[in-house]
Amino acid sequence: MGLTDDDKAHVKAVWGEIQSHAGDIGAEAITRMFAAHPTTKTYFSHIDVSPGSADIKAHGKKVAAAIGEAVGHIDNIAGALDKLSDLHAQKLRVDPVNFGLLSHCILVAIAANHPGLLKASTLVSMDKFMARVSVVLTSKYR
Template sequence: MVLTADDKSHVKHVWSVVQPHAGDIGADALTRMFAAHRTTKTYFAHFGLNPGSADIKAHGKKVAAAIGEAVAHIDNIAGALDKLSTLHAQKMRVDPVNFPLLSHCFLVSIAAHHPGLLKASTLLSMDKFLGHVGVVLTSKYR
């Protein structure tokens, strides 16, 4: 999955708009994922999973920080997320199917918080980018 120069430009633009409150979008994405895909809750049994809980907010910030790190290192996402990939694969053993679910919910949350930001080409670029992040995060499963 190759990100073109246009894709990278779109991703950086979206992130520049989203970044100031990316933690809120991350928390919203997690809340949406837990509501729509109940099996994802199994990895968070120790969390308070009510919308707006401190646990959801804290983890939403971590999700957003990881995405921000990937944006900042868009030409070397694998290097930037190497430790996170290892953590998810070897320690937490998160089912790889969950990453696309969270990516989709993150896109929905961006759209909900920023109506009109995700035009067709921008949405495609963000989808490719988040898909690439998911591939990187599951690369250590093999």
């Protein structure tokens, strides 16, 4: 599932709207993921997973930075996220399913904070982009 030029434009436009507070959206997405899918907390036993904690905010910024990197290198997402893919597959051994869960929660957090930003075509583009990011992050598992 490749990204079309329209998809890339939509993704860049959405990121342009949210990048100034993307860390907050990342933290909200993680909090939503933990609430909806409590088993995902198992990978975070070393941090405070309470909503709004400093640890969640810090990890939200990391998630946002990775997404920003992918947006900035939208034509080479695999290259941009190569080290992160290695980390999650080889060291952290995160269940690949979790990337899809987080991707969905990111889209929900964007929609909740920016009503109207994710129109139908933009949502499809963002969903394709987040799916591509998830595929890249799980590519080292094979």
